[in-house]
Amino acid sequence: MAIDTIGLIVLAIWLIALSVVVYINFRFFRRLEKDTGQINLKKITEKIIANGQKDRLDIEELFRRAKSLEEEGRLHIQKVGLVRFNPFREMGGDHSFSLALLDGKDTGVIVTGLHTRERTRVYMKAIKNGKSELELSEDEKKALVKAQRG
Numbered sequence: 001m002a003i004d005t006i007g008l009i010v011l012a013i014w015l016i017a018l019s020v021v022v023y024i025n026f027r028f029f030r031r032l033e034k035d036t037g038q039i040n041l042k043k044i045t046e047k048i049i050a051n052g053q054k055d056r057l058d059i060e061e062l063f064r065r066a067k068s069l070e071e072e073g074r075l076h077i078q079k080v081g082l083v084r085f086n087p088f089r090e091m092g093g094d095h096s097f098s099l100a101l102l103d104g105k106d107t108g109v110i111v112t113g114l115h116t117r118e119r120t121r122v123y124m125k126a127i128k129n130g131k132s133e134l135e136l137s138e139d140e141k142k143a144l145v146k147a148q149r150g
Contacts, residue, residue: 074104081146085139087114095120098139100147106130108147110140 032044081100086093095115102108110132112123125134130148132140 076103077101077108078104079106079108079147079150081143081148083139083143083146087139088116096139098137098143100127100140100143102127102130102144102147106148110136110143112137112140 029041029044032048079100079102081102083098084094085096085098087096096113098110098112100108100110107128108126110125110127112125114121114123125132125136125140127144130144132144136144
C-alpha cells in the first residue's frame with residue numbers, strides 16, 4: 001500500500017511538471033503568434049528566420065559604414081602643434097608662430113607667421129608622412145614634433 005501511495009505521488013509530481021512545461025511552451029507560442037500575427041508555427045519560424053537574416057545584413061552594412069567613416073576620419077586634422085617664438089632679438093614678445101596641422105597619417109601643413117613692426121609674413125610648408133620636402137626651421141620642427149606627439 002505504501003508503494004502505491006509513493007507511486008501516485010511520483011506520478012502526480014510528474015504530471016504537474018509536464019503541465020508546467022506545456023504551459024510555458026504554450027504561453028511562448030501564444031506570444032509568438034501575437035508578435036508576428038501568424039497562427040501557423042511554420043510561418044512564425046520562417047518569419048523569425050527572415051528577420052534574423054535581415055538583421056544580419058543590416059549589421060554588415062553598419063559595419064561597412066563604420067569602417068568607411070573610420071578611414072575618412074584619418075584624413076581630417078587630428079594633430080595640432082603650436083610654437084610661439086621671437087625671431088628677432090631686438091623686438092620684444094613672442095608674436096611669431098609655427099602651427100602644424102596634421103591628419104592621422106602625419107600629412108598636412110605647417111603655417112609659420114613671422115611678425116615684424118612693419119608687417120607679418122605667413123609661410124606654409126606641406127608635410128607628407130611626417131616629412132617636408134622643404135627645410136624646416138627649428139621652430140617648425142618643434143611644432144611638427146608637438147603635433148606628432150598629439
